[in-house]
Amino acid sequence: MGRILDGINSAEDLRRLPRESLPQLAQEIREEIIQVVSERGGHLASSLGAVELAIAVHYCFDTPRDRVLWDVGHQAYAHKILTGRRDLFPTLRQYGGLSGFLRRQESPYDPYDSGHSGSALPIALGMAEARDLKGEDYRVIAIVGDGTLSTGVAFEALNCAGAWKSDIIVILNDNEMSISKTVGAISAYLSRIMTGQWATRLREDVKQLLHEVPGGKKLFRLMKVTEEVLKGVFSPGLLFEELGFKYLGPLDGHNLDHLIETFKNVRHLRRPVLVHVITKKGKGYAPAEKDPTTFHGVGRFDSENGILPEPDGLPPTYSEVFGRTLLQLASKDPEIVAITAAMPQGTGLHDFSKRFPERFFDVGIAEQTAVSLSAGLALCGLKPVVAIYSAFLQRAFDQIVEEVALEKLPVLFCVDRAGIVGEDGPTHHGLLDLSYLRAIPNFTVMAPKDEAELQSMIVTALSHRNGPSAIRYPKGRGYGVPLQEEPHPIEWGKSEVLKVGSDLLILAIGSMVHRALQACDILQQKGVSPGVVNARFVKPLDEETILDLVASHRVVLTLEENVVEGGFGSGILELLSRKGIPKKVRCLGFPSRFIEHGRREELLESCGLGLKTIVKQALELLG
Ligand SMILES: Cc1ncc(C[n+]2csc(CCOP(=O)(O)OP(=O)(O)O)c2C)c(N)n1
Secondary structure (H helix, E strand, C coil), X not given: CCCHHHHCCCHHHHHCCCHHHHHHHHHHHHHHHHHHHHHHCECHHHHHHCHHXXXXXXXXXXXXXXXXXXXXXXXXXXXXXXXXHCCCHHHCXXXXXXXXXXXXXXXXXXXXXXXXXXXXHHHHHHHHHHHHHCCCCCCEEEEEECHHHHCHHHHHHHHHHHHHCCCCEXXXXXXXXXXXXXXXXXXXXXXXXXXXXHHHHHHHHHHHHHHHCXXXXXXXXXXXXXXXXXXXXXXXXXXXXXXXXXXXXXXXXCCHHHHHHHHHHHCCCCCCEEEEEECCCCCCCHHHHHCCCCCCCECCCECCCCECCCCCCCCCEHHHHHHHHHHHHXXXXXXXXXXXXCCCCCCCCHHHHHHCHHHEEECCXXXXXXXXXXXXXXXXXXXXXXXXXHHHHHHHHHHHHHHHHCCCCCCEEEEECCECCCCCCCCCCECCHXXXXXXXXXXXXXXXXXXXXXXXXXXXXHCCCCCCEEEECCCCECCCCCCCCCCCCCCCCCCEEEECCCCEEEEECCCHHHHHHHHHHXXXXXCCCEEEXXXXXEECCCHHHHHXXXXXXXXXXXXXXXXXXXXXHHHHHHHHHHCCCCCEEEEEEECCCCCCCCXXXXXXXXXXXXXXXXXXXXXXXHC
């Protein structure tokens, strides 16, 4: 028998299928997702959990005329397969291939470019309002996870949609997980709804209230406040109803009949509606159901048994080195506290959270709150360390400026995934942080050349009590240099001179220092006399050393894994201009455009930061 999926090249094709064949279709989609992700890596668990949801949404709504906005987009693989991208699905997340998220240029079924959590809701609201203003007629559907409800922007949009009585459908895809377990009171509320505990809890609350008023006990008995009565009186989604939404649910998100029935009814409502759907992250693939955090975003694995390749013998990742070092320092210093925005595993803080639960704060997907919280902790004398990925820290720019830098608070920002992150692409590359952090007064900005230097920078930054510091480091593993038992500090504001020459001076920062040394070897073989400086600090710059060396070399090349605009190289140009020093300088970094997805080396190469190109640029500069 042929596969049903073979006949599906668009949502139209799907809508022609009889309902009975949909469970089989779901099965085939799951097999395809598991196969491709096991070979290429990707976001497995969330996508497996949303297979029925994707089928039901496209089955009931008139897509792409109706607009479906998947929040983040990491759960939308079934959506991609169903909407004419099945043939390209094996190119997922590869250079030139399909994106791991929604991309407008990729398909008319993707109404926006997704990647950062929480934005589907406000963007969907904008679309719904635009549709009404223009007198058009289509449905706007935002599909958001329960983790997303910890995000401020999502709540801000719910707040407006309810008040404006906007015609918008929100599907809450609740799997009780963010990447790790969802945190916070909203998540506890949702799980009470799921288990029916809301009624018990409400009964207890009413009982306590009535016991506190004269005659209340009698009243309570009289009211016979049972769960059944309460269930009839109160909606389980009271919170959403109070916000102005019609609440429907909770529904079994893997029961296609229930989903289709509900979506068909909802399609005709013209008001804010929230459909609460319960799904299982990793559904249909036992290893992912068992360990959804590992299978949230995963590299290659054996699809037969879900076993991941052992990283035996490989150097630790920068995140691991950060986590270990902080744990070590925190065991001796009770004032150190750690903050994450929903990424305890990714940032390397998992062990810290187990060892010092009272000194660990996971605020959910709420980067702004993470930063403001750290300001509060610092104002009360603690030493907060905020670990956030570079691209997500962009959310909290205002809090960094207003609440931390302006107050000169000693908060340490450990900016993970800085630079190219690879397969996640433009929404996740961290190519702006050097520019935006460098511009902020009172800030210190550093980047280590390797994992051992990261340790030193953490110690150094924690002893700096006169303002905030940021240490930015890349995704992935270090070089395998020995880690320090007792990390020693480096000199504040001082660079490291690695080589002195006379022709070309390479000033490099962070992940580019290693590459600068490689380029230096090649240049030497070509008869050039190069010098190399590991800048260590982007702010403050080690002016004295840099100016001395600039004077003794003919030309200067700066190297950074950041956009050139406003970055490290700009800092050098500003310094030379301020001092009135005429010098031939070339700044190499990323161009000011959004960089696609692909392997790191491929992307560096394509943007002029491959080793050969650097050497070529150096030779050109030397004339
Ligand atoms: C602003 C921002 N911060 C962090 C992330 C990283 N991130 C990607 S998916 C995810 C969890 C989302 O949880 P949920 O919405 O419940 O979806 P699920 O993965 O459970 O399906 C997180 C934290 C992000 N994409 N955007």
